[in-house]
Amino acid sequence: MQTIRKKYSLPDKFILTVGGLQPRKNIGQLIDATEFLKIPLVIVGGTGWKSEKNQAKVAAAQRVQHLTDCSAEELAALYHMATLFVFPTLYEGFGIPILEAMAAGCPVICSNTSSMPEVAGDAAILINPQHTTELRDAIQRVWNSPDMRQQLRQKGFAQAQDFSWKKCAQKTLGAFNLI
DSSP, X not given: OHHHHHHXXXXXXXXXXXXXXXXXXXXXXXXXXXXXXXXXEEEESOOOTTOHHHHHHHHHOSSEEEEOOOOHHHHHHHXXXXXXXXXXXXXXXXXXXXXXXXXXXXXXXXXXXXXXXXXXXXXXXXXXXXXXXXXXXXXXXXXXOHHHHHHHHHHHHHHHHTTOHHHHHHHHHXXXXXX
């Protein structure tokens, strides 16, 4: 992990988000919140469609790094190194990054919209992604509380186990048996 920390010049503590800069990922709100709090943010993902406004925000921000070419191994290490994973997206069909973060032991804050409450369960802090103040307050609360981060870590490990490929296959077979 130290090799990756050195390669990307990562600070000891940072917030991680995964998914790129397209508008539905709501990265602008997250940049506003982390810049206000003076907390480093690492964004992993491409630019995507209609991302010009967010690209400009990234360029103007003082504490934001945008990584576009991470390998799967590097991404796994980033989840392990991050102090907090924040996923303020406006809409997701599922939200795999939430489970990836939880499986790596990274505390999670995510949106309370679409599929995310079901994916996160009670193992994450859920926020309204439209309210920067709510997002900022949740980040500050978790960032400043090692105890809360530890509780979220423990709950996250258990939540991630509920979404294994084995369970998916068993449920799929069960559905076929109903036919």
